[in-house]
Amino acid sequence: MSTLDFLQPDPTTLFEQVAQAGIQGMGGGGFSTARKLRLAWQAKATRVIANAVECEPGINVDAALLAEHSPEVVQGLNIVMTAIGATQGVLAFAADFPKSTIKMLCQQFENQADREPDADSFAANQPSLSCTPITRTAGAGAERHLCQQLFGLSLEPTQYPIDRGVLCLNVGTLFAIQQAIVLGKPLRQRLVTVNGDTNWVSLGTPFADLLTLEEQPGAKTTRRYREGGHYTGKLSPPKAVVTAATNAVWLVEPATQTPCTYCSRCSDACPEALAPQTLHRLCTQPQVGAPSTQASPQSLSESALEANGLSRCTECGLCNNLCPSNIDLLGSFQQAKAQAREQALADARAHRAKQRHERHVSRTQARAQIALQRRESRRESRRLKQRGPDAWR
Amino acid sequence: MVSTTLSATIGLLTLLVFSFAVLLAWANKRWPIQxxxxxxxxxxxxxxxxxxxxxxxxxxxxxxxxxxxxxxxxxxxxxxxxxxxxxxxxxGVEPTTPLTDAPVLLAQIDEAACIGCALCLPACPVDAILGAKDYLHTVLTQECTGCELCVAPCPVDCIVMLEVTA
Known part of the structure; x- marks a missing residue:
């Protein structure tokens, strides 16, 4: 089965097909895949990473997908590479996948490398396919880390991998692309690790329904769910449903929150070297220690939060997971950030209104001035007329 | 001896006080509080x-x-x-009358009823109404501050204030 049989002559048609199939990034980001492909095509990306480095312990989505469907994933990778004109494809997988899966993957890629190019365009720029095991450490599956580890590219903080010619897609996304292009199937289901078991789940399934089998019927309303991994996952609202970006769902025991003991575990662990306990205190008690010279308590707490680096918080959630008092640090940061955003919008609006009002006033005054001058000059000419034609002498 | 020291001290301090008073008075003139x-x-x-x-x-x-x-x-x-x-x-004063937060409002022109009289245009303090005489008017929602100053001039009462929710 040749890959190129399924390809349109124009890559934009393929992007349109991907968009029609409703494919989103399935690694957790949920970015529109069609847009990502179009960006990579426009940026003439030369390298594609198929990302199967699940760095969060307990999630087996990528491993399960590769164990079952690695040929489809490789075909998806081929489709993407041909569409955007990339020459190098790398499948990065976690080094502690089951041995059988790794062996199968290696065979698969040897076959791909040995195979004769099946069309002219392939002969023109011979694409190379390879697979690389990546040691599973925290954050190893992030695109930036993969760029660094696979190609030695260190990205600037403002750069994305696409800026350096690298397109990074989750293997689940590649599988979805293959299904959409080859079989015409839209994205309707995905693999989800539910409390440790990985299964195919239809998109839109409420979390409550995923776990009904194990639970008492009455407990449904009080349960809480964590979406994503144990480190970077987030507590979900009770009515959350499975989306394309949901890779794992866990049932969380409701924890009782106790006051902060200043144990400093959160600040020791924070990857951005922030002090979460201080930030949390500022978020929850804005007026404490507010000097009276400040214009408003609101702006004071905001400037203090800014000084303590709230905007640098990447919402990784490590502090939440380490807190022995079960304080929802991340929740308070997210709330404070949302408030700051709203305040900034309101401030910008007020500033614009001020400027517009100033312009309005100056224009109105200028018009009144002109009208006054006109009236004066009319009156003057009338007076001259009344005095007769010889008046000027 | 003691009286000499005392008088010298008093004299010196008086001189200091006087010179500082002059300095402060001059500074107050030179840099007035704006x-x-x-x-x-x-x-x-x-x-x-x-x-x-x-x-x-x-x-x-x-x-x-x-x-x-x-x-x-x-x-x-x-x-x-x-x-x-x-x-x-x-x-530096204490608030006396308790005020409650007012809802955020936004003006909307009922376009079917608007006669294009342009009377509301100069009334808007932030020029948030777009239109001209005998042409349909509309409110720039991004710029409208919800001040209600355009409601009174409208001869056909086609401007309503909507409450913005979240």
Whole structure:
């Protein structure tokens, strides 16, 4: 089965097909895949990473997908590479996948490398396919880390991998692309690790329904769910449903929150070297220690939060997971950030209104001035007329 | 001996006090306290709706009146409690009348009823109504401050104020 049989002559048609199939990034980001492909095509990306480095312990989505469907994933990778004109494809997988899966993957890629190019365009720029095991450490599956580890590219903080010619897609996304292009199937289901078991789940399934089998019927309303991994996952609202970006769902025991003991575990662990306990205190008690010279308590707490680096918080959630008092640090940061955003919008609006009002006033005054001058000059000419034609002498 | 030291000390201190008094008096003349900075700070604390509900034609005139001590701090309904607190801090007084936060409003023109009279255009303090005589008018929602000043001039009552929810 040749890959190129399924390809349109124009890559934009393929992007349109991907968009029609409703494919989103399935690694957790949920970015529109069609847009990502179009960006990579426009940026003439030369390298594609198929990302199967699940760095969060307990999630087996990528491993399960590769164990079952690695040929489809490789075909998806081929489709993407041909569409955007990339020459190098790398499948990065976690080094502690089951041995059988790794062996199968290696065979698969040897076959791909040995195979004769099946069309002219392939002969023109011979694409190379390879697979690389990546040691599973925290954050190893992030695109930036993969760029660094696979190609030695260190990205600037403002750069994305696409800026350096690298397109990074989750293997689940590649599988979805293959299904959409080859079989015409839209994205309707995905693999989800539910409390440790990985299964195919239809998109839109409420979390409550995923776990009904194990639970008492009455407990449904009080349960809480964590979406994503144990480190970077987030507590979900009770009515959350499975989306394309949901890779794992866990049932969380409701924890009782106790006051902060200043144990400093959160600040020791924070990857951005922030002090979460201080930030949390500022978020929850804005007026404490507010000097009276400040214009408003609101702006004071905001400037203090800014000084303590709230905007640098990447919402990784490590502090939440380490807190022995079960304080929802991340929740308070997210709330404070949302408030700051709203305040900034309101401030910008007020500033614009001020400027517009100033312009309005100056224009109105200028018009009144002109009208006054006109009236004066009319009156003057009338007076001259009344005095007769010889008046000027 | 003691009396000499005492008188010298008194003389020196008197001289010092006098010279500092002269210095301060001169500095006060040379660099007078500018009320414009206070006006600017007060103006920044106001919500800039330019609604004139305070009785002054806009936020800046109200800030001016506040700085001159002619107006009280509880005249700004759109600003609500938060603005009142900010003004109280800047003016160094305690808020007296409790104000509640007013809902955010937005003007909307019923386009079927609008006759294109252009009477609402000059009424808008922030030029947020787009239109011309005999042409349909519309409100720029991004710029509208919800001041309701356009409602009264409309001869056909086609402008309604909508409450913005979240």
């Amino acid at each position: 009320s414009s900075t206070l006006i600017e700070a007060l103006n920044d604390a106001l919500p800039q709706t330019q609604c004139a509900q305070c009785g002054y034609p806009g936020c800046r005139p109200y800030a001016q009146a506040l700085a001159d001590g002619q107006a009280s701090i509880d005249l700004c309904p759109p600003g609500g409690a938060q603005t009142q607190q900010a003004l109280a801090r800047l003016m």
